[in-house]
Amino acid sequence: MEKYKEKVIDSEYIYKGAILNLRKDKVKLYDGYQTYREVVEHMGGVSIIPITESGKILMVKQYRISVDEVILELPAGKLEDGEDIDKCAARELEEETGYRPLKIKRLFSFYTTPGYSSENLYLFIAEGLRYFGQNLDKGEYIETVEIDKKEILSKIINGQIKDSKSIIGLLWYLNRSEKNE
Numbered sequence: 001m002e003k004y005k006e007k008v009i010d011s012e013y014i015y016k017g018a019i020l021n022l023r024k025d026k027v028k029l030y031d032g033y034q035t036y037r038e039v040v041e042h043m044g045g046v047s048i049i050p051i052t053e054s055g056k057i058l059m060v061k062q063y064r065i066s067v068d069e070v071i072l073e074l075p076a077g078k079l080e081d082g083e084d085i086d087k088c089a090a091r092e093l094e095e096e097t098g099y100r101p102l103k104i105k106r107l108f109s110f111y112t113t114p115g116y117s118s119e120n121l122y123l124f125i126a127e128g129l130r131y132f133g134q135n136l137d138k139g140e141y142i143e144t145v146e147i148d149k150k151e152i153l154s155k156i157i158n159g160q161i162k163d164s165k166s167i168i169g170l171l172w173y174l175n176r177s178e179k180n181e
Contacts, residue, residue, distance in 0.1 A: 006037070007027060009025075011025045022039070024036055038116060040116055043079045044079045044120040045078040045088070045092075046076060046085065046088050047075070047121050048076065048104070048123075049169045049170070049172075050075060050129055051125065051126065056147060056148050058099065059073060059145050059146075059166070060096050062142045062143070063141070071162065074169050075096040076096075077091075085122050086104070089104055089106070089124040090104055090126075094135060096134065096142050098133045098135070101127060103127045104125070107125060110168060121165055152174055
């Protein structure tokens with residue numbers, strides 16, 4: 001498949017922002033054909049599966065303007081420039097939910113939408129949660145919700161959970177749970 005690697009001939013930034021950059025690349029394909037690719041550059045981020053003392057999953061509800069809906073998601077956030085990935089996960093969990101974990105473990109990483117974005121998310125599981133209080137950014141409104149693992153699959157199937165990072169994390173958790181039972 002290496003022969004299909006595209007060669008960037010020219011690159012132009014269309015937008016540079018606080019969360020992402022948008023770039024338009026002129027590329028040459030393996031057969032010599034030239035075309036354009038639009039690429040969203042993203043610093044990456046973390047997503048956390050927080051397990052409560054009672055074995056429920058702590059999730060967050062927040063309005064997302066990009067889809068004009070209140071979405072049920074796993075806590076998550078973006079990496080700051082040069083930030084340690086593990087520290088980012090603990091920070092984001094506390095900021096969004098108010099909980100600090102006694103134990104947090106990095107599981108794996110995945111590309112969210114590699115067809116046009118460089119975003120790479122790192123999935124974590126967190127246990128031994130202790131509440132210290134939410135630390136939301138100004139203008140950020142987040143509610144926490146506890147979900148029983150028996151509800152997960154039906155919430156995904158009936159569209160109550162639509163967020164891809166949450167679906168990936170929750171399906172991993174269900175698979176892990178079934179193997180440990």
